[in-house]
Amino acid sequence: MKAAVLHELGRAPKYEDFQEPVVQNDNQVIITIKAAAVKNLDKARASGKHYASYTDLPVVVGQDGVGLLPDGTRVYAAGITGTMAEKALTDKRKYVVIPDGIDDATAAALPNTVIGAALALLYRAGLKNNDTVLINGATGVTGAAAVQMAKHYGAKRVIATGRNQAALERLLLLGADEIISLKQDDSRFISRLKEINTESHIDIVIDYTWGHPVELIIEALKGGSLHSVAGNVRLVTCGSMAGEMIQLPSAVLRSSPIEILGSGFGSLSAEALAKMNVEILPEMMQLAATGKLKIETITVPLKDIEMAWDMDVEPGKRLVVFM
Secondary structure, eight states, X not given: OEEEEEOSTTSOOEEEEOOOOOOOSTXXXXXXXXXXXXXXXXXXXXXXXXTTOOOSSSEEOOSEXXXXXXXXXXXXXXXXXXXXXXXXXXXXXXXXEOOTTOOHHHHHHHHHHIIIIIHIIIIISOOOTTOEEEEETTTSHHHHHHHHHHHXXXXXXXXXXXXXXXXXXXXXXXXXXXXXXXXXXHHHHHHHHHHHHHHSOOOEEEESOOHHHHHHHHHHHSOOBTTBXXXXXXXXXXXXXTOSOOOOOHHHHHHSOEEEEEOSTTTSOHHXXXXXXXXXXXXXXXXXXXXXXXXXXEEEEGGXXXXXXXXXXXXXXXXXXXX
């Protein structure tokens, strides 16, 4: 079979022949892959800099994808073997049937955003009806999905931040009530967040940048004095595009009811992960099928994987490989 094969960490995978996977037990099944998204996690594992980087090379890359079961049923599934290939091995107990009305590229791009947005909102942030939510770094694919999902799950007001102005403007069409540029002067950014927090207390921050932008957000939302403390704020970080480290004085957390949490496979509960494929992802697939959840994609054929691996993808769009 043809596949995207990684021979060396830190290099792009190559389009070449690779041995087809073989079913090892009764819980496994071969799916014929139609499309697979190229995610930051895929690139990080292939770079050799991720804690779950590949160790046995050569290997087919790809964590998940959309494909056909032997009976022709179209499904989304995580791969036991790499999914950027014509065939992959998966667990027959864990796939999600894809509804009519959603194309393969969207179906392939959606699941990663559900993990990074819906699970963060519901299970780490504890989103409630009428909460005000700030999505920090919302111009990426997952951030844009988080804007839409926050509204779907009952947020009263959604504020989105980002550096790309054109992508920020598009978020207003996806449900954001206000957009704030991260490229403006720090003092102006902090001032505007303070004004918003006074108008409509920010209950939740879903963060995709970490680094300096989070320092500014904490500065804007922290308590002011012994007698004037800001309301509860739950800050959930899902990524670190602006850096892995922040400066966080102890006094900030001692004087403010700010909770800082992370959202990812290691921090999500077994309940959340169990409901991912059974409840949450099917609901999001149906929303996408009816046009109520939008994700933009760029598609390339598998044969172009080496060229496309490091291509500069426009903010807010996901690269998807077609077999």
